[in-house]
Amino acid sequence: MSAPVTVEDVTVEDWADGVVAAAILGSGRRAAPELPAALGGPGPAADSGTRLLDAATVLAAVRAVGAPDAPEAPVDAPVPAPADTLAPPPPRARQLLELLHARPAPVPAAERDVLVAHWLACAAARGVRVPHDLLPTLLERARTTPTLRAPLRPVLDERGRWLAALHPGWSAVLADHRAAASPAGTPGARPDPAAWPHLPAPARLALLLDLRASPDPAERATAADLVASTWANDPVNERTQHLEALGSALVETDDALLERALDDRSVKVRGLAQALLDGLPTSRRAQRMAERLAPLLSRSGILGRRLDVATPPDPDDAGVRDGLTPPPRGTSRHDWWLGTLVAGAPLPVLTSASGVDEAATYQRLPDPLRAAVRRAVLLRRDVDWARAVIAVEGRPSGLLSVLPAEERTQHLGSGLARCRGAGDLRDLRDLLAALPVPADPGLAREAVEALHRVPPPRLVLPTETVHHLRDALVDAPPATLDRLTDLVRTDLPETTGRALSTALQLLSLRRSISEALR
Amino acid sequence: MTTPEAADVPAERWPLERVRGAAPDAASLVAARKLTAPGAWSDCGVSATLVWGKCQGSGKAPYQVSVDLSGPAYRCSCPSRKFPCKHALALLLRWSAGDLEPGAGAPDEAAAWARQRAERAASRAAAEAGSGAPVDPATLAARAAAAAQRRDERLARMDAGMEDLAVWLTDLARTGIAAARQRDLTWWESAAARLVDAQLPGVAEEVRALGRTVRHRSDWAEHTVDVLGRWWLLVRAWRRRADLDAATAADLRTVVGWAWATDEVRAGETVADVWAVLGAHRSTDGGLLEQRTWLHGERSGHVVQVLDFAARGAPMPVARTVGSRLDATLALYPGHDPRRALLVTEPVAAGELDRLPGGGDLAAARARRTAALAANPFVRRVPAVVRDARVAPGPDADTTGAVTVVDAAGRTVPGVATGADEEEATGAVWSLLARTGGRPADLFGELQDGVLRVLAVGTGDGVVGL
Numbered sequence: 001m002s003a004p005v006t007v008e009d010v011t012v013e014d015w016a017d018g019v020v021a022a023a024i025l026g027s028g029r030r031a032a033p034e035l036p037a038a039l040g041g042p043g044p045a046a047d048s049g050t051r052l053l054d055a056a057t058v059l060a061a062v063r064a065v066g067a068p069d070a071p072e073a074p075v076d077a078p079v080p081a082p083a084d085t086l087a088p089p090p091p092r093a094r095q096l097l098e099l100l101h102a103r104p105a106p107v108p109a110a111e112r113d114v115l116v117a118h119w120l121a122c123a124a125a126r127g128v129r130v131p132h133d134l135l136p137t138l139l140e141r142a143r144t145t146p147t148l149r150a151p152l153r154p155v156l157d158e159r160g161r162w163l164a165a166l167h168p169g170w171s172a173v174l175a176d177h178r179a180a181a182s183p184a185g186t187p188g189a190r191p192d193p194a195a196w197p198h199l200p201a202p203a204r205l206a207l208l209l210d211l212r213a214s215p216d217p218a219e220r221a222t223a224a225d226l227v228a229s230t231w232a233n234d235p236v237n238e239r240t241q242h243l244e245a246l247g248s249a250l251v252e253t254d255d256a257l258l259e260r261a262l263d264d265r266s267v268k269v270r271g272l273a274q275a276l277l278d279g280l281p282t283s284r285r286a287q288r289m290a291e292r293l294a295p296l297l298s299r300s301g302i303l304g305r306r307l308d309v310a311t312p313p314d315p316d317d318a319g320v321r322d323g324l325t326p327p328p329r330g331t332s333r334h335d336w337w338l339g340t341l342v343a344g345a346p347l348p349v350l351t352s353a354s355g356v357d358e359a360a361t362y363q364r365l366p367d368p369l370r371a372a373v374r375r376a377v378l379l380r381r382d383v384d385w386a387r388a389v390i391a392v393e394g395r396p397s398g399l400l401s402v403l404p405a406e407e408r409t410q411h412l413g414s415g416l417a418r419c420r421g422a423g424d425l426r427d428l429r430d431l432l433a434a435l436p437v438p439a440d441p442g443l444a445r446e447a448v449e450a451l452h453r454v455p456p457p458r459l460v461l462p463t464e465t466v467h468h469l470r471d472a473l474v475d476a477p478p479a480t481l482d483r484l485t486d487l488v489r490t491d492l493p494e495t496t497g498r499a500l501s502t503a504l505q506l507l508s509l510r511r512s513i514s515e516a517l518r
Numbered sequence: 519m520t521t522p523e524a525a526d527v528p529a530e531r532w533p534l535e536r537v538r539g540a541a542p543d544a545a546s547l548v549a550a551r552k553l554t555a556p557g558a559w560s561d562c563g564v565s566a567t568l569v570w571g572k573c574q575g576s577g578k579a580p581y582q583v584s585v586d587l588s589g590p591a592y593r594c595s596c597p598s599r600k601f602p603c604k605h606a607l608a609l610l611l612r613w614s615a616g617d618l619e620p621g622a623g624a625p626d627e628a629a630a631w632a633r634q635r636a637e638r639a640a641s642r643a644a645a646e647a648g649s650g651a652p653v654d655p656a657t658l659a660a661r662a663a664a665a666a667q668r669r670d671e672r673l674a675r676m677d678a679g680m681e682d683l684a685v686w687l688t689d690l691a692r693t694g695i696a697a698a699r700q701r702d703l704t705w706w707e708s709a710a711a712r713l714v715d716a717q718l719p720g721v722a723e724e725v726r727a728l729g730r731t732v733r734h735r736s737d738w739a740e741h742t743v744d745v746l747g748r749w750w751l752l753v754r755a756w757r758r759r760a761d762l763d764a765a766t767a768a769d770l771r772t773v774v775g776w777a778w779a780t781d782e783v784r785a786g787e788t789v790a791d792v793w794a795v796l797g798a799h800r801s802t803d804g805g806l807l808e809q810r811t812w813l814h815g816e817r818s819g820h821v822v823q824v825l826d827f828a829a830r831g832a833p834m835p836v837a838r839t840v841g842s843r844l845d846a847t848l849a850l851y852p853g854h855d856p857r858r859a860l861l862v863t864e865p866v867a868a869g870e871l872d873r874l875p876g877g878g879d880l881a882a883a884r885a886r887r888t889a890a891l892a893a894n895p896f897v898r899r900v901p902a903v904v905r906d907a908r909v910a911p912g913p914d915a916d917t918t919g920a921v922t923v924v925d926a927a928g929r930t931v932p933g934v935a936t937g938a939d940e941e942e943a944t945g946a947v948w949s950l951l952a953r954t955g956g957r958p959a960d961l962f963g964e965l966q967d968g969v970l971r972v973l974a975v976g977t978g979d980g981v982v983g984l
Binding site: 029079 | 742908
């Protein structure tokens with residue numbers, strides 16, 4: 001009703017208020033007001049309850065019909081989304097994207113996210129956008145899964161950006177997390193230390209990983225500065241996560257923060273700092289480990305060809321701070337401390353004590369120390385030492401990933417060809433775990449053929465290895481995947497068989513996506 | 519005992535008093551009354567000697583209930599040691615109230631059980647000799663007379679129930695709704711139970727609903743006054759029902775919850791047409807899943823709703839795809855627009871709808887709602903096509919799913935989207951926003967309590983459901 005209806009100074013609104021007031025108290029205590037003339041005037045005489053109910057009936061009808069649904073004045077209409085610039089995807093691609101979000105989910109959540117990211121990347125390459133009706137689903141997924149945000153942004157198009165800006169949870173998908181930490185909110189700008197303390201935990205983590213992945217050394221170094229700026233106040237979980245994020249690519253200047261972390265109140269953070277410092281041979285802790293290790297090493301024998309390792313003394317407080325902690329049950333204290341020293345000290349301490357090259361030095365080390373050396377080599381990605389260890393051991397020793405790409409491929413090729421059966425299963429697992437992602441078609445074929453040479457019931461592969469194999473085979477030719485299908489049909493151990501067939505299913509879905517958006 | 523020749527003629531319904539008499543105690547009867555909601559029941563039926571059905575209890579599998587009327591003897595798969603159990607009583611209550619459809623055939627296990635009992639009874643009866651006679655016209659006439667008598671009895675019970683309701687309402691008005699609000703649930707429950715006994719289950723459900731919500735609503739006073747007004751209108755209309763036209767009387771019958779037998783509906787008005795599926799809404803109320811499908815007849819211009827119900831866990835007829843066109847004959851339930859309908863023929867797909875039919879701006883939609891209310895003041899939902907409407911998110915649309923629908927002239931109505939629960943409805947609202955992008959589109963929805971529940975959207979790409 002646009003204007004109040006007034007009759008003899010009683011508006012319908014006043015009358016309505018009077019009816020409700022009488023109803024609340026009861027007509028026994030307050031009589032219902034007479035109907036205003038606009039609604040027909042007073043009704044016939046009746047008892048008070050009946051009069052109130054009659055009034056309620058009229059009021060219900062008035063409200064049902066006359067209730068203004070909303071103000072009649074024109075309101076500001078929403079600004080419509082501009083026209084999209086990209087084409088919608090082909091029907092087959094659209095179906096696949098719908099399938100990925102069907103319930104029940106066709107694949108586990110983590111794998112689904114990888115496939116969705118693949119769909120988005122293929123769509124961006126093809127120059128098509130997300131279908132309008134699937135925008136809410138994808139934006140919601142990207143809200144909870146930050147890794148999908150970057151691939152989603154280029155294919156949102158105008159409609160997607162318009163929609164995301166309306167939803168408080170989704171505007172974060174639009175914003176580059178770097179932009180959130182930068183002064184002007186511009187993507188790609190240097191992060192602003194003043195914004196860091198106010199970022200939510202997931203955004204901080206994403207920013208750290210992003211900075212660590214940067215090609216610019218100065219940016220990589222900035223990450224530790226940000227962590228250090230709030231270190232004193234961050235809770236233990238965040239401190240741990242931040243160190244882990246920095247550990248994805250350590251830089252020399254991390255030494256200052258890690259040294260500080262050695263004095264942390266949390267034993268978890270201290271242990272993490274010690275482990276990370278094993279990968280930083282230029283650190284002060286590495287220097288201290290060298291000072292502890294060097295006096296224990298001596299040459300002996302007539303030609304000085306033996307490398308003697310003396311028993312380390314019990315560690316002092318400074319040693320415990322550096323990680324010379326009591327050993328796990330069932331481990332010799334001396335072997336444990338020596339291993340910790342070798343893994344922590346710069347590797348040249350060993351060669352200068354032996355006076356010979358890496359390979360010869362490695363050969364002269366007792367077994368427990370060799371494992372410590374392999375750990376240090378892997379963490380520090382020391383190519384010379386990796387070559388030496390692989391040559392001496394005559395097997396990949398988990399160090400192939402340290403080698404330059406071409407050398408690694410050669411090793412993998414010849415290594416896979418050498419795997420002749422169940423006896424080489426350990427090497428085969430090592431080799432599979434070292435496959436580059438993605439592996440070139442030749443290596444992919446070699447890997448699958450090597451699997452075929454193991455008697456199926458004995459082919460036990462850890463799940464992580466199968467996952468890595470799956471990622472390595474993303475560009476594998478159809479014939480290779482068909483060979484893998486053959487393998488899955490044999491009587492593999494249950495867990496391995498299941499993991500491989502899931503992997504195959506994902507690879508074939510992925511291939512369908514690539515083909516639909518070619 | 520019923521004769522074998524009359525085996526396919528449903529047994530004569532028991533009056534309510536007889537069902538009451540069968541109850542082992544008062545508590546069983548109270549428990550049984552709560553089980554009489556249609557949603558809990560499936561696969562019900564009645565034959566000459568047997569009433570059966572499945573009742574969804576708290577367990578996964580529904581309880582199988584059968585009653586041999588010739589005994590009477592009761593059987594139920596529930597673990598209760600009361601005899602008969604509340605499920606058997608509830609089944610009899612429903613049957614007595616005329617809420618059981620005559621079934622196609624008893625489930626095997628119920629039939630076998632009844633046969634065993636019949637054989638045993640027969641061997642006992644053999645001694646007394648005597649056999650059944652065929653049904654003669656006199657018997658049929660007697661049955662028709664009995665049916666008319668049952669109808670008169672029901673109406674008498676309903677009349678008494680309405681007068682009882684009138685007294686209750688007058689009392690409530692005199693003592694005030696603030697006092698009623700302080701009452702506990704059992705007070706409302708006992709008022710509802712009396713209405714169930716008076717065979718006014720529709721009103722009983724409304725009383726229960728008010729009892730459940732009156733404490734929590736912020737607008738409880740206005741809402742309660744509205745509901746009292748509605749019930750009082752019902753009381754006064756019922757008193758005059760002899761003077762009312764057939765459609766208005768049918769509307770009253772729907773409100774009080776006197777179910778129509780589907781055979782009766784099929785024998786009434788039928789319309790053969792091409793029906794466009796305008797929209798569908800699913801909701802759950804307790805264990806009952808309800809599906810409401812709106813259809814528009816292209817030649818007849820009728821806009822009708824088809825209702826399907828399923829108990830929890832039972833399959834619901836597959837939803838018709840919104841935007842599809844179906845060639846079918848529908849039978850319309852008596853009453854004013856918007857009418858309920860049921861499918862008489864199996865629908866044949868007849869292509870797709872490219873544009874929502876009819877409609878206009880929000881003023882036109884409101885005018886039609888007013889006209890519908892003038893014809894049937896009890897109507898709650900009115901279907902509407904709003905053309906060239908833009909959808910704008912409300913302030914908390916990400917959590918509430920509330921939007922504003924703006925028509926070409928700038929008039930607005932609050933909007934929500936369809937969904938079985940709040941989360942689904944919120945998701946559907948964002949789907950609506952994504953599909954329209956703030957640009958004008960045609961919407962189909964239900965106007966109810968001043969809110970437009972959007973069920974379908976028509977853009978350049980055709981008509982799709984939410």
